[in-house]
Amino acid sequence: MNVLVTGSSGLVGSAVMELLHREGHHVVGFDQRKSPITDHLTVETGDLCDFPRLASIIQKYNIGAIVHSGGISHPHAGEASPYETVRTNILGTTTIFEAARLFHINKVVYLSSGAVYGNHSAGVTTVETKVHPENTYAVSKLTGEYLGEVYNRNYGMNVISLRLAFVYGPNRFMPDPIKSLLERAVNGLDIDDAKGADQQLEFIYVKDAALGVYKALQAEKCSSSIFNIGTGVNTKMNEVAAVIKNLYPNISIKIGPGDLGYDFIGAFDCSEAEKQLGFKANYRLEDGIAEYAKYLEENKKSKS
Template sequence: MSILVTGSAGLIGEALIESLLVENVSVIGFDKKTQTKKSATHNFVHVEGDLTDINTLKSIFNEHSIESIIHAGGISHPFIGDQDPKLTLNTNILGTMNIFELAKEYSIKKVIYISSGGVYHRNDDLSQQEKDILRPPSIYGVSKLTGEHLGHVYSQKGYFDFIALRFPFIYGPQRKMPDPIKDVIEKVVHGEKLIRMNGKEESLEFIYIKDAIRGIQLALNSQAIKDDVFNIGVGYTSTMEEIAHAVQMSFPKVTIEFTDQSSGYIAQRPLDCSKAETKLNFRANYTLEKGIKEYSQLYLSSCIE
């Protein structure tokens, strides 16, 4: 039996596949981007294609015996939703429906859906809880929430077990989409001594990739959960100034200054992760400082190589 990982060439997909292969799990990766890094691994097969291409997807199920799906594929950044709403909705809603329809047709046991904290609107509470009334403030958030609703419908009809995981910004090596941590680390590693950042007091929640992968695997290995949604985060937000301080702890010779401009991101409350701690035994291990330090070292070593 194999696990299908969509979005296999992305930040989550790459790290997740690496972790699964260490456990000697057979993995089928699906992504619209070419993936050559693990092509020599006998337990890994990469299929190139688009989530909206049902025929290519169906060929995977015909050729491989798949037990579970981790659906991490799709448009994964709120800015793209504003720039290209049609692409975002087609990929994240129609593409997700294709995955669920094939999971139903081929009697897949479990589907893990990678959702986002972008489904929440900003409120006056201390944190965002899974039981909150949801009014996403972006097209991207709407697309991710729609995927959650679709998954619950399929699960409630008994087609497969379904778990949605809502993540904040995930940072770490191999991230391709922009985020404030990635942007500043890239500039530091490429030799910039004076870096300007925006949104000094603006805050977002960030989780290091290793914590995110552990949350996914805990959900994948859970036996009793049939249809549920969990916040997987660190439970607190960090300001851009705190990010700058953490980067300077690893690179003390770098100067970071702030402009008067906004970062452009929608500020949100931290995710309440108590439900994941109780039902999945999940708690983040990486602080912002620890995660940025490791990320910086790995990024630096990859550039040297």
Template structure:
């Protein structure tokens, strides 16, 4: 039985990764600074900045892989505390990489973000595009990528980073316009936004993100150190709102033209490398994902 350390196991992506690995019989040591659950599903309390505690949980486990999902999870999180963004996303990643090096794990899979690109020119956008992150968050994810790649080159650690687009799903708790649209519709509130009708955003369901990360765990070898991973769709927020209305006809959504003032302007990302090397193909269509998202929110409100 393979043993994996999953950081951020209580979060949106980490939870989905943990569930997928356990469902096939693997053992997961799941850590998060917001511990939860009990029994087999228990997530252990551990801050990425606590190096001694990280090594304590890794020692004697016979770890095969580390899947590093732990981080401040988007440019909207900790925006007013950039120092903590760096401490968690950069120093925290360095700490976990040290665990991987010292305990000689077979592979280190890093959960990165398309925020490393900043705003892009015409797509499709491949992985070797010049990177100009427009946020501190994006800069921290790029720094984490560079650390992982440097550990691969200097210390022989087999490390790979997956650049995920906007992740959504039933367990999303941080700010997300798609979640707001769905929640407002379920609660009979209108959604009014002063931007976004013509703004493109690429979503990926947490289950697809987890599938890609596990595919990176399982690949006999990886041909590159970074991969783009999205849900496959590239559409405006107005088109996304139409998907919400098809699932929830009561949804009353009004979007004005203009870009999201807190996000980069990005074009379609090329995911052909992940398809070819990892066998990754998005499985959750956006409308289906919105439907399951709505059902989960209904259950949570009961």
């Protein structure tokens, strides 16, 4: 199948491109910028809101399915530029759904976010947990889900929305507390951060996030169209620091109390993704961080 992957130069999009390519699909990336990571694959540049450009690419490559991973992808970035977030994430997503509808592309996997849940005290977060988006980014992601439901209901499409947990791993450009600690550790630098130890997040390794997307793309008929994709484990930053300290025992890591401004969301219940999509995360946090550290080490060597 010929699959268009938007946001193909980004963290998740590039991993999805790689996985689909390895599995024998013909992938075409679409992003506003080129990236050396996807140099060996076909990538077209353009803006998500540019319908004529998207239409010509869909026709040129006879696209049969779309993974929509492009957009503004961080709650803090969303707050810095709310207008641009709404334009890119809501108008851009509508442009993708509309292009899919008009070119009879039934299957679209839309990357939503756990941010739609906002802060809540529930122990476990299921897709039934009341959504409570608390910033522009979260509102934009939830709007994309609602639009997906409308396209499913009114136009018979098969849009699947995935509420991703916090994704970490090679090629992450957006702010990320794991990346922030690990990059310093890999370079042998001591860490003394004023705050952040109490921030808890559900981290998912980028290869597992890509696997979730792949499984959703492959799924034939599901009884739901919205899924949590995570590990079901919440981790505090002081526990992340302990994992990194274990890998780099010679550096000192101190992190003061407090959070980093991310929502506190109860651990994801991913049982429906397991039952309906056959998705289960493979990487424990220790394994993902070790693989990410290895990548950063190798990258450091190749740069020097």
